[in-house]
Structures are given as structure tokens and as C-alpha cells.
Amino acid sequence: MLYGRVPDRAAIRDEWIERAIRTPTKEKVQADGRIRRWAQIPEAENRHLRVVHLAGGETVHNAFFDRRFAP
Numbered sequence: 001m002l003y004g005r006v007p008d009r010a011a012i013r014d015e016w017i018e019r020a021i022r023t024p025t026k027e028k029v030q031a032d033g034r035i036r037r038w039a040q041i042p043e044a045e046n047r048h049l050r051v052v053h054l055a056g057g058e059t060v061h062n063a064f065f066d067r068r069f070a071p
Contacts, residue, residue: 020051
């Protein structure tokens, strides 16, 4: 997959996004059908990456380190 990103999120690696999609720590479906998935990223100081993607799983809407994540 190829991902475009804004400069403040340039450090987020594609493999981290794919990891969050494939093996999430937590998953939640939003009312609009988008899916939120979180994964802990050891290479990024154990922070939790939140990835929001469309229901089909092919299009990533957003990805960022979620400071408020609570397992």
C-alpha cells in the first residue's frame, strides 16, 4: 500500500500502519462505517498508533499516535 502523509506524521512508517490494520490491539467501528484500529508500536517508544480506514480496509483515512489511548 502507498500512503500520503502530512509533514507532522512523516515519521509514521507504512509497516506500522499495516501492522495496526492486520493485528490491532483494539478495534472500534464508527457510526459512519469507518474502522478505528490501534496497535502498540515498540519501535516508537511503545506508543499506540491509531489508524482509521474505510470499511473495505483498502483506504486509510487517518493515522496518528493516540496519546489518549487506554486499552
